[in-house]
Structure formats: C-alpha cells, structure tokens
C-alpha cells in the first residue's frame with residue numbers, strides 16, 4: 001500500500017530516487033551503496049581459509065591405515081619383458 005517502497009530518498013535533497021540509481025537525479029549527490037565490499041572480502045577470505053585447512057588435512061601424513069588411502073602408492077612400473085631370442 002506504500003508506493004514509496006520501490007524508491008529511495010536522497011539523504012541530501014529528500015527527493016525520491018530510483019533504487020538502482022548511483023547518483024541522485026535531482027542534486028547529483030552520490031548515494032550510499034547497500035552492500036559494502038567488506039562482506040565480499042570476508043567471504044572470499046573465509047573460503048580461502050577453508051581451502052587451506054582442507055589442503056592441510058589432505059597432505060597430513062596418516063599414521064593409521066583406517067582412513068581412505070591418501071598416501072600415493074608408488075608402484076614400480078613393470079619391466080618390459082624381452083622377447084625370447086629365437
């Protein structure tokens with residue numbers, strides 16, 4: 001019931017401005033951004049930390065063999081059999 005919801009108000013001239021406008025069309029003042037970049041930076045940092053912990057746990061030497069085999073099994077390549085001399 002409130003048609004003013006879809007528009008913001010300029011904090012400077014108090015005129016209604018479109019919600020996606022970066023500048024007020026009336027006074028030209030810069031409007032505040034709703035989502036600061038800090039939250040995005042913290043999210044990326046959290047993802048990097050999680051990946052780091054995952055890699056650390058993955059490359060830790062496993063003493064017991066109960067878990068899945070993380071250690072690479074070094075299998076010696078089969079020696080090529082020489083054809084019998086005839």
Ligand SMILES: [Zn+2]
Nearest residue numbers: 010013024027
């Ligand atoms: Zn304005």
